[in-house]
Amino acid sequence: MENQKSNSSLKAIIVVLSLLLIGSLAYMYKMSTDNQTSENKIMSEKDKLNEELQAAIAKYDAAIADNTSLSSELTAEREKLIQLQKELEKSKGDAASLAKFKNDYLRLKREMDNLMRENEGLKKQNAALTTQRDSTQTVLNDARRVNDTLVSQNDQLAKTVEKASKLTVLNLQTTAVKQRSSGKQIDTDKARKADVLKVSFTIAENQVAKSGDKTYYIQIIDSKNNVLGEKRTETFGDKVLTYSFVKTVKYENKTVQVTQDLPVENIEGGTFFVNIFDKAELVSKTSFTLK
Missing domain, CATH: 2.60.40.10 (Immunoglobulins)
Structure with missing residues (x-):
């Protein structure tokens, strides 16, 4: 009778331990899955941030090529983005560091947006000045051609008068x-x-x-x-x-x-x-x- 009770208790303990083991394994699997998901999400966000940085750098390249008076400021801000991109590539990719990189990028992007607006304004001014200069040059060229024609006509007239004034x-x-x-x-x-x-x-x-x-x-x-x-x-x-x-x-x-x-x-x-x-x-x- 006592043996039967002992076996029953042992079986109960085994069942409990089995349940605990299964629970632990399930918990560990869930934790592993959650970690992997979190890691994949962080890597995805890191890649996305890297792409945004690359696009921003390309935008700076295009703006610098406009050769406005802001070229030096644009170049300096571009270098900051390049440096941030290098640091991002070297980082371990944890959530805290990724959050810091995002904040740094957003700060630099605000500065970039301001510079881009200013640069666009300068481009429009330059375009207007170029149009005005071209118009002025066209007027000057027309005036020069008219003047050259008048000079040529005067020279021809002077030669004609000189020739006509010679005595025969x-x-x-x-x-x-x-x-x-x-x-x-x-x-x-x-x-x-x-x-x-x-x-x-x-x-x-x-x-x-x-x-x-x-x-x-x-x-x-x-x-x-x-x-x-x-x-x-x-x-x-x-x-x-x-x-x-x-x-x-x-x-x-x-x-x-x-x-x-x-x-x-x-x-x-x-x-x-x-x-x-x-x-x-x-x-x-x-x-x-x-x-």
């Missing part, structure tokens, strides 16, 4: 004559009889030209390339002119007939060349032949 020398002729003692002149085609070369030419009418005294240098060259007459020289810049005589004409914008005699002696036959210069510029030429 026409009908250049030279005749050899024999001077009689009576003063009478007789044309001759023989060099040995000639003692005067009569040069004549016409200055055409020009209303644009400036009136006043006009000086021409007449050059007569014989067949041996000798300059007849005075044989004086005049320098015009880097040019030197040897001439036979100078003729000054009073010009009043009307046609003028000019004649001038050049005394000669002992000239030889051949072809003679007559040139008229306005300073260093050749304005008319002809030739004649004497036997």
Whole structure:
């Protein structure tokens, strides 16, 4: 009878212990599951925070590329995010440290939001200034083109006026004559009889030209390339002119007939060349032949 009671008590104890063991195992399993769930949640939140940090850094990169006056401030705040991201990656991932990282990130994000708004305002100002500058540059370019056109037209007009104002020398002729003692002149085609070369030419009418005294240098060259007459020289810049005589004409914008005699002696036959210069510029030429 006592043995039966003892066995019953033992069985009761075993049942109780079994129940306690099962309860403990269930509790331990639950705790393990809860810990794993909590750890997975922390890791998930850590990954999410890391992604947000990476996105914020990329946003800073884009803002810095705008090259506004806030570039240095943006760069400094970006470095803070990079440092926070490095510390997050090294952390063990417990709830307390993750909460601290979140708070730090939120604080830095508030600063980032403020800087981004300010940077956006500066971008708009820069865009407006660029548009204004481009408009101003366009106006300046248009004005420059108009000015260049006017300068070109003025230059062309000045050249046209200068060209139009030049006097034209026409009908250049030279005749050899024999001077009689009576003063009478007789044309001759023989060099040995000639003692005067009569040069004549016409200055055409020009209303644009400036009136006043006009000086021409007449050059007569014989067949041996000798300059007849005075044989004086005049320098015009880097040019030197040897001439036979100078003729000054009073010009009043009307046609003028000019004649001038050049005394000669002992000239030889051949072809003679007559040139008229306005300073260093050749304005008319002809030739004649004497036997």
